[in-house]
Ligand code: FES
């Protein structure tokens with residue numbers, strides 16, 4: 001019987017009611033008294049020297065309150081980068097300045113030059129058109145390898161080149177890896193591109209800055225996944241506002257997928273300008289603007305090689321990747337191709353020797369940063385495409401080759417610095433094969449053939465590291481932040497419970513799933529537990545939600561705080577029952593003296609805590625409120641096996657996804673319905689990457705895919721019903737709930753399954769010359785590849 | 789600025805608009821009815837879908853001025869008269885057809901229009917109909933399932949959750 005409440009139940013989401021009735025409160029729904037509107041005038045050239053910004057005509061336009069340019073931000077901090085990578089030679093990465101409004105140069109199409117604040121949005125837009133710019137256009141660098149040539153134009157004049165860093169991992173292993181390749185019985189090599197994507201949360205970014213001159217307090221309402229991080233970065237590094245004078249609110253947020261982690265110029269601008277003009281300042285991003293300002297994702301160009309011995313054991317892996325940083329370092333950009341990518345190159349396999357080289361490159365394009373999966377999709381894609389190619393070259397079953405090389409002993413220390421605590425890769429593979437009826441594939445392929453189509457099956461594995469943590473480790477690796485999470489549990493006198501969490505929900509359903517955990521621990525109805533998030537004024541300092549960390553890190557903090565509550569409540573109950581607190585048991589909201597029928601209810605204890613007439617005041621403070629900060633001692637390692645079946649129309653090269661199956665091990669699951677939904681969404685994004693989506697620049701740095709007319713988002717008829725399963729469970733060994741993370745798996749595991757399936761279909765159709773096609777596998781690309 | 793009057797969710801409303809004011813803007817800014825969302829500027833995403841005189845339209849493509857006298861229904865008008873969720877809304881909750889909720893108003897409005905013209909749509913028909921509604925969160929699985937369930941079809945055979 002599936003559970004009907006608490007941990008493990010598919011409780012329906014309470015937040016749905018407001019979203020389904022139009023009562024959500026997203027940032028753009030917030031309007032403050034006396035509010036002004038800002039429009040940013042942005043560079044329409046990719047690279048240029050900014051000689052003059054003449055705002056005089058614009059200032060005279062109707063409704064204009066004030067126009068800001070880079071000059072107004074001299075002496076104000078730039079946007080900080082939150083992660084410093086050290087290169088192969090022990091030197092820090094090159095880290096350019098990132099002004100809020102352009103100073104001296106513009107470096108990508110979309111770089112903000114001036115900001116017009118006016119009474120209405122239309123007036124701000126109109127006035128921006130009257131600003132006269134004198135920009136000397138410079139040659140742009142777009143292609144990463146060209147950007148590294150000696151005579152390439154420099155994105156940042158004060159840096160020595162366009163190379164941000166040249167990272168080697170593990171540098172000490174390089175020699176041993178090369179030797180293993182020299183000894184290999186077989187080497188498989190693959191060059192591939194991990195295509196640049198635009199995250200495209202459906203809610204465009206919005207910022208509303210407000211300033212209270214009476215108290216000298218600033219407030220920013222913003223579409224963020226992590227309001228405390230924004231408060232710290234913006235307050236401390238950009239505007240110099242101490243945290244106690246700055247409140248950041250991220251109310252209902254319409255999806256993030258990484259793009260709303262970062263601190264953006266518009267947030268700092270609205271906060272800054274509101275204080276300058278003493279009126280609220282609101283910015284609402286248009287979709288066209290989002291394409292040229294929201295950080296992009298992926299954009300890696302990689303050569304990867306696998307060495308195998310005569311028995312087909314993997315003996316070494318070597319990769320060389322060029323990773324696009326864009327024009328500036330977005331908040332966590334340097335960590336993505338390094339620590340979130342290199343550390344995952346072992347995958348599910350016991351390859352003993354691995355060397356990863358990453359060159360991060362500045363180009364005249366929008367900054368690139370974490371997007372759903374962040375580094376781990378890139379690692380998985382390379383590895384799982386490569387292993388498939390190796391199997392084909394060796395003439396062995398791709399599933400068997402994987403199984404032969406699976407890690408089976410846990411904990412397992414990889415040669416790339418992480419330790420998998422637990423897992424069972426055979427179990428998820430077995431489950432997957434059971435789900436997909438592999439034996440029936442030939443019959444389905446024959447049917448497709450009769451219809452004039454080519455059918456293929458792609459299978460792959462993935463592992464990811466999520467719940468990003470622990471602080472001490474990430475500090476050594478260059479993070480300029482801690483990665484704990486926090487929760488305050490406040491129990492009210494009549495027994496209601498409010499959890500104030502540092503995690504942030506922008507679609508993940510924390511208001512429901514977090515409440516399930518606390519309700520289960522105490523034994524009260526879920527409706528008695530309220531989850532508060534997204535406002536620095538009423539939540540403890542937290543790091544927010546990304547990297548599939550909410551339940552693993554934020555949930556753990558909440559469990560710890562709830563344990564403290566239960567411990568204290570037991571002491572109060574012991575006093576009321578005249579028993580020893582070690583004899584008190586809590587079950588279904590009742591405190592009982594073990595082995596007796598003496599009990600008090602949860603509500604009696606909570607009332608006593610706040611009306612302490614009969615209360616052990618000499619030993620215990622009144623009240624029932626506890627806070628915990630949880631800093632995990634490892635990542636969690638969800639893993640699984642994915643399969644995709646495709647049909648290709650040989651006349652057009654169009655690929656249709658016939659079926660997609662995902663067998664995941666997420667450890668213990670709090671709400672299976674929500675977890676499945678997370679996987680579904682990730683799969684659509686991975687399928688989108690594999691078949692449809694591509695951010696495309698021309699050689700002058702003009703963005704060609706700058707609207708939904710040109711950027712192909714997956715739509716309902718591009719995807720099938722998915723089969724998802726998370727019944728294989730190896731609980732995480734180091735967090736109290738035994739949970740892993742589930743938010744990114746779908747996006748990480750699915751692209752190689754799709755591409756493997758297409759290659760399989762082509763080979764079955766006799767086109768054995770096609771070793772690889774780069775994503776997205778558009779009809780044109782597939783058709784061209786078929787022609788040879 | 790010109791005065792327009794229309795019926796929104798059964799109530800007479802009026803306000804002043806410019807010639808360029810879109811229906812979506814009039815609803816959100818003029819009437820402060822923020823349930824209708826704006827997710828793009830090329831009429832592609834469908835977050836803004838409302839019903840005008842019984843037809844589903846993208847409210848970012850209609851000028852408020854042109855709709856003087858029209859009858860408009862938005863997401864705020866979709867619940868049952870007693871405030872409980874309508875069949876479609878309830879199906880979205882039951883089948884987890886929403887995550888961040890941003891595309892949801894448009895999805896519900898499109899779903900209602902679909903079921904009016906096609907009371908028992910197949911999976912393929914639902915997917916084809918939603919061509920103009922983008923969701924980045926759900927992967928569409930549970931949206932399609934919810935709409936089929938709202939039409940009274942048995943969806944229990946569709947993969948769990
Ligand atoms: S806002 Fe109307 S279609 Fe996107």
Ligand code: FES
Nearest residue numbers: 887891923924925
């Ligand atoms: S639920 Fe977030 S876009 Fe659809």
